[in-house]
Amino acid sequence: MKKLLLGNEAVARGLYEAGCGFVSSYPGTPSTEITEAAAKYDEIYAEWAPNEKVAMEAAFGASLSGTRSFCGMKHVGLNVAADPLFTLSYTGVNAGMIIAVADDAGMHSSQNEQDSRHYAIAAKLPMFEPSDSSEGLEFTRLAYELSEEYDTPVLMKMCTRVAHSQSVVELGERAEIARKPYEKNVMKWVMMPGMAKKRHPIVEERTRRLVEFAENSWVNRVENGSDHSMGIITSSTSYQYVKEVCGDRFPVLKLGMINPLPEQKIRDFAASVEKLVVVEELDGIIETHCRSLGLEVCGKEVFPLIDEFSQNLVAEKLGQPKHAGKKLDESLPARPPVMCAGCPHRGLFYTLKKLNLTVLGDIGCYTLGAAAPLSAIDTTICMGASVSGIHGYNKASNEANAGKTVAVIGDSTFMHSGVTGLINIAYNESNSTVIILDNSITGMTGHQQNPTTGINLKGDPAGKINLEKLCESIGIQSIRVIDPYNLKECEDVIKEELAKECASVIISRRPCALLKYVKHPGPIAVNRDKCVGCKSCMKVGCPAISMKDGKAIIDNTLCTGCRVCTQLCKVNAIG
Amino acid sequence: METKNIMIVGVGGQGTLLASKLLGRLLLTRNYDIKVSEVHGMSQRGGSVVTYVRYGEKVYSPIIDKGEADFILSFELLEAARAAEWLRPDVGTLITNTQQINPMPVITGAVNYPEDLLGKLKTLGLKVDALDALSLAQEAGSSRAVNLVLLGRLSNYFRDFTEEEWMTAIEQSVPEKFLEMNKKAFHLGRIA
Numbered sequence: 001m002k003k004l005l006l007g008n009e010a011v012a013r014g015l016y017e018a019g020c021g022f023v024s025s026y027p028g029t030p031s032t033e034i035t036e037a038a039a040k041y042d043e044i045y046a047e048w049a050p051n052e053k054v055a056m057e058a059a060f061g062a063s064l065s066g067t068r069s070f071c072g073m074k075h076v077g078l079n080v081a082a083d084p085l086f087t088l089s090y091t092g093v094n095a096g097m098i099i100a101v102a103d104d105a106g107m108h109s110s111q112n113e114q115d116s117r118h119y120a121i122a123a124k125l126p127m128f129e130p131s132d133s134s135e136g137l138e139f140t141r142l143a144y145e146l147s148e149e150y151d152t153p154v155l156m157k158m159c160t161r162v163a164h165s166q167s168v169v170e171l172g173e174r175a176e177i178a179r180k181p182y183e184k185n186v187m188k189w190v191m192m193p194g195m196a197k198k199r200h201p202i203v204e205e206r207t208r209r210l211v212e213f214a215e216n217s218w219v220n221r222v223e224n225g226s227d228h229s230m231g232i233i234t235s236s237t238s239y240q241y242v243k244e245v246c247g248d249r250f251p252v253l254k255l256g257m258i259n260p261l262p263e264q265k266i267r268d269f270a271a272s273v274e275k276l277v278v279v280e281e282l283d284g285i286i287e288t289h290c291r292s293l294g295l296e297v298c299g300k301e302v303f304p305l306i307d308e309f310s311q312n313l314v315a316e317k318l319g320q321p322k323h324a325g326k327k328l329d330e331s332l333p334a335r336p337p338v339m340c341a342g343c344p345h346r347g348l349f350y351t352l353k354k355l356n357l358t359v360l361g362d363i364g365c366y367t368l369g370a371a372a373p374l375s376a377i378d379t380t381i382c383m384g385a386s387v388s389g390i391h392g393y394n395k396a397s398n399e400a401n402a403g404k405t406v407a408v409i410g411d412s413t414f415m416h417s418g419v420t421g422l423i424n425i426a427y428n429e430s431n432s433t434v435i436i437l438d439n440s441i442t443g444m445t446g447h448q449q450n451p452t453t454g455i456n457l458k459g460d461p462a463g464k465i466n467l468e469k470l471c472e473s474i475g476i477q478s479i480r481v482i483d484p485y486n487l488k489e490c491e492d493v494i495k496e497e498l499a500k501e502c503a504s505v506i507i508s509r510r511p512c513a514l515l516k517y518v519k520h521p522g523p524i525a526v527n528r529d530k531c532v533g534c535k536s537c538m539k540v541g542c543p544a545i546s547m548k549d550g551k552a553i554i555d556n557t558l559c560t561g562c563r564v565c566t567q568l569c570k571v572n573a574i575g
Numbered sequence: 576m577e578t579k580n581i582m583i584v585g586v587g588g589q590g591t592l593l594a595s596k597l598l599g600r601l602l603l604t605r606n607y608d609i610k611v612s613e614v615h616g617m618s619q620r621g622g623s624v625v626t627y628v629r630y631g632e633k634v635y636s637p638i639i640d641k642g643e644a645d646f647i648l649s650f651e652l653l654e655a656a657r658a659a660e661w662l663r664p665d666v667g668t669l670i671t672n673t674q675q676i677n678p679m680p681v682i683t684g685a686v687n688y689p690e691d692l693l694g695k696l697k698t699l700g701l702k703v704d705a706l707d708a709l710s711l712a713q714e715a716g717s718s719r720a721v722n723l724v725l726l727g728r729l730s731n732y733f734r735d736f737t738e739e740e741w742m743t744a745i746e747q748s749v750p751e752k753f754l755e756m757n758k759k760a761f762h763l764g765r766i767a
Contacts, residue, residue: 004599004609029615109617132610132637165637166599166611237637244636312640323642325660325667326699332657333686335678337587337622365620373683444617538683543621546677547684557718 005169007162010133011072011100012037013169014140018096019177020044020070022062024055026416027445028074029109030163031102035072036448039457043174048448048457051383051416052077056084056099063097063153064189066180068144072100075116076382080417082119085153087191089123090199092151095180096144102158105281106308109444111363111380113306115282120155120259124203126210127155127259128219131239133167139219139256141172146213150206157258159281161237161308211260219256222269225249230318231273233266233286238279241314245322261289270295277302277318281309339368341544342513342520342560344439344484348408349376350540350564351490357406357498360393362386362418364410365443365512373541377408384409384417387434391421394430402431403498409434412442412450415465419474425503426475433497434505436467437484439512447515471505478504485510487567513560521561526552530573537565537574578631580639581729584658585650586676587619590722593748594648595626597726601736601744602630612637621679623654646732648725650708651676656692662701669701670728672708672721704728711763717753720760727764738765 005013011034015023023046025035039046049055055071062069073081078101085099101119104110120127128143130136136158143154187195214220225231227249234242235255242252253269255261270276270290278287278299287299302317303309315322339346349369352359353376361367361377362385370377379389386407394402409418414436425432442448449455454464471479478500482493490508497504511518523544526537531551538545544558545565554565554574566574581598585591592613599611607630614624627639641660649655649671662669673693681688689695696703706728712720723745730741742758749757 002603004603004611006613029617032615108614161612161637164613164615166596166609166613167634167637168603168609240635240637310638310640311636312642323640324664325642325644325662326664326701327660328656328692328695328699330689330695332653332689333678333680335586335621335623335653335657336680337617337620338679340588340620368620371679372685373679444620446615446619535684541679541683543677543679543682546682 001171003169003171004166005133006033006164006166007130007133007136007158008033008164009037010136010169011140011156011158013171014137015070015098016041016044017137017172017174018141018144019068019175020144021067022059022069023047023071024049024058025072026050026052026055026077027442027448028077028102029445030104030160031072031074031077031100031158032445032448033163034100035457038070046457048450050451052081053084056081056088059097059099060084060088063093063095064182066095066182068096068177070098070100072102074110075101075103075114076110076112077101078116078119080383085119085125086123088153089125089203090191090196091189093147093153094182096147097153098140098143098147098156099153100156100158102160102163103282104160106160108160111382113282115285116157117258117285118283120157121285124207125153125155125259126150126257127157128256129157129236129258130162130256131236131254132162132165133169135256136162137169142219150210152206157236159236207260211263214257214260214262215265217257220262220265221254223248223252223254225251228273230275230277231269232277232279233269233290234279235286236281238281238309238314241309241311242279244311245315245318245320255286258285261286263293266290267293267295279303279314336371337368338371338541338543339365340513341542341558342562344508344510344513345369345437346374346484346540346542347487347564348435348437348484348490348508349374351487351494352376352406352408355491355494357404358401360386360389360405360407362409362413364413366408366410366437369408371541373539383413384421387414387418387421388424390432390434391425391428391430394432395428399431405433406494406498407432407434408437410443411436411438411440411452411467414467415451419470422471422476422505423474430503431501432503436505436507438467438507438509441512441515443512447512467507476505477502479507480504481507481509483510484508485562485564487564513562523556523559524554524561524563524566524575525556526554527573527575530571532571534570536568536570539568540564576631578629578634580644581628581646581648582639582644582658582661583626583628583648584654585624586654587621587624589650590719591624591626591650594722594726595628597744597748598628600747601740604740607631608634610634610637623657625658646670646729648729650674650721650725652692653678653688656689656696659696659699659701667702668704668732669696670704670725672725673705674707674709674721706764706767708764711767712760715760715763716756720757723757723760724764727761728767730761730765
C-alpha cells in the first residue's frame, strides 16, 4: 500500500516493520514526530523520557534485554546524550539499536545549526542519511540489520526538510523478531579501563569492516549522467536539490551512509568525471574526506557553510539557470512568532520587564519573552542553562545583583536539566531566585506530556512529579506558587522572594492556553467611549490587541478572556 | 507531466497545515509523485508559515523556490505580498484571502501595515484572485474554516478533480464533528 508520510513518520514505520519494541525520546523540533508516530503502534512500547541522555540509556537497556530499541532527538539533544553515545560505541548492542538525530539547518526552531555528522565520526558510529520518506523507512529497516551484524548502535540523521516533508512510501509488514537472550559478559558491557582498552580495537576493526559495507551497499549509489564534465557527490536533501536542477545531466554519487564513507567508490567516481563537486549543507564533511583521499574537489569554497540550501542556490553555485519572480518594491513588516493570545507566560514576563530585572532565560515557548514589546530576557543558551547560569552569576558577583536577577525555565525544561542546576543552588548556597513557568505541557514542540503532567506518551495516566515537593526535598527554603494571570500577585511575590536572603523557587502555574481541556471565559472587548488611546494594554504584546482610529481594539477571534490587559487599563475600558 | 507547485502561506494557527495535508491526500489518488513540505515548531506560534505542495511524474526538491509556484494560496494579505516573489512570472496565480492580521511590529507601532497591497500586487502584473475568505468561513459557521474556503476557491483551477474527489479528501482530513461546516465552507469558496 502506498501512503504519504512525513520523513519522521516513515522512520517510525520503519521501526514498526523492523520489529522495534522499545522507544524512548525527548521531544525536539524537527525530531518529535518519529516518536509520536511510533507511539501509535500498539506493538511498540514508547515513552517520553525527561531528557535525551536518559532516553538513550533507556534504549540501551532495552537493547541489552534483547529488544530492538530506538531513541530520537534533535541535534542539540545529541549534545545532552553524547556521554552514553561515545561509550555505547564501545559496548555495542545486544538487540539492534537506532539513534535518530534531526538537524535544523536554517534554524527554523533551534538555537544553533550544528552539523551532527561530526558525532558519527567522533563516536565512530555508522550513520545513515535518508533523502526522503521512502529512504527513511528503508534505511531504518536496514539499520537494525546493520546494528546487529556489526554490533553497534546506528545513527539515523534527519534534517528539517526530510523530517517534515511528506512523500510517497510503500508500506510493508511487521517482521516478528525473536528476543535475544541477555548474557552476562563483563568484557563487553562493563567499560572499566581494562575492558575498554580491549573494546577500542574492536571499534576500529568494525569501522574498517563498515567501510567495506559502504563500498558495496546499495545505499551509496552512482546515478549516471550524459555530461561527464562534472560529477557531484551529495546526500540528504542536497541530493534532491541537485537532481531538481540538473536532472540526469551530470553523474551523481548519492550517499545514503555518511559514516564511514567509502574510499574506492569515491576514487572511481572521481576518475570518471572531469571536475568533482561536493554539495552538502552545513560543514564540509564529505569534502574533507575527499581531500583526505588526495582528490581535487570543489565544495565549501563555493557552497555556503551557513543556512539550508534550495534549488535556486544550488543552480546558482553550479552555474545553471535559476528561477526568479517579481517582487514588490517595498520592505514588508516581518512577522516573527509571538506568544499566543491567552498565553500564561505573558503576565509573568510583563512583570519581569516592569521590575527591570535581569532574566536568565531558557528553551521553550517562553523564549519569545525576549521579543518586543516584552523584551524581558537577557540570555538563552541551552536547556537548563538559566538555573545553572544564575548561580554562577550571583556567586561570582558576591550576590550584588541577586535582588534584581531571576532565572526562568519551563516545567518540561526544568525536568530535562533544570533540576540539576537547582541542586547546585541548594548545595553551594546561592541566593538565587528561580521561576518555573509551569504550563503543564511541553509547549513549543507541540504539546508533549512530561513528568509533571501525570500523563504518558500513550495518553494514559502516569506518575506525576510534584514540583513543590521536589524543590523542597532539594533544600529550597522558600517555594511560592503564583497565577500569572494575576499581575498584582506576580509583582508582590517576585519582589518578596527577591528580597529574601536565601534561594527561592516561584512556580508560575497555569496551563497552556492551547490545551484542549482549558476552558476560556471567552473574548472581552474595549469600551471605545472610555478608551483614551494610552496604549497601556499594548505593553503586553498580545496579538489580539491593536489600535484602530486612535483607540484599542480586541480581535474577538483570538482573545481568550485572560484579562491580563484589563489589569493594565487605567480607565477601566476593557472588560 | 511537468511538476506543479502549490505554495500555501499564512499566519501560524490559521490552519495552513490541514490545507496541505488535504491536497496531498487528493493528489495521492492519482498516482502522482508528491512532496508536501511543512513547518513545525517555533514559527507556528503566530509567525509567517509556509508549506509547499509539489506533484508530477517525479518530484525531487521538497520545497518551492522563488519564481516557481504555479499557485500561491495565501491566508493573509501581507503574507501574500511576502510570497509574491515565489510566483512563476506570467503563469502563476495568486489566490489570497483579503483578511489582514497585524504582525507584532505593527501592533507595537514600530511600522505600519502596508497600504493597498492588493493594488500593488496587481500593478506588478501578477494574476491575483482575491476573496474575503474570513466572512465566508463565518457564514459557514466558523472563522477557523478559512482554509476550506480557500481550498474551495483553488478547486476551480483543478477541474480534472471532481467535487466528489474533493469531498472524499475533506472527509479524510477533518474531524467528523466539523465535517458539514467544512464542506459548506469549501462550497462557499468554490462558488464565490
